[in-house]
Amino acid sequence: MQKRVKSVRIPRELEELDLPGLIREFEKYSRDLESASILKSQGNTPAAEALIKTRQADLGRKIGHKIWEARVRHSEKMRAQGPGKAKAAAVDPGLDPQAL
Numbered sequence: 001m002q003k004r005v006k007s008v009r010i011p012r013e014l015e016e017l018d019l020p021g022l023i024r025e026f027e028k029y030s031r032d033l034e035s036a037s038i039l040k041s042q043g044n045t046p047a048a049e050a051l052i053k054t055r056q057a058d059l060g061r062k063i064g065h066k067i068w069e070a071r072v073r074h075s076e077k078m079r080a081q082g083p084g085k086a087k088a089a090a091v092d093p094g095l096d097p098q099a100l
Helices: 012-016 019-041 045-081 083-090
Strands: none
16 A cells, blocks of 8 residues: 655745755765675674764754755845845745744
8 A cells, every 4th residue: 555645845945955965965974874884794883883873963964054054045035135025935834934
């Protein structure tokens, strides 16, 4: 039985997200997972686990920073367009007005 996918609203701020940069971060994470599996196969399990924990935290921080940058770029773009258009974009029902 297939699961049904519900539609998801994506905030307008994420239109400014640096997707190539995001993909680069996932590539680095993937390489580190590969390194961790090699370490584990060589019998160095504590080092492998430490590498994975460190990279997971680092990946989360870097992705959070990219999302923050996208929100900053979006808000700067809205300010540059003028108060009328920025206010109209802020009223989008898919966005939380408190988040802007």
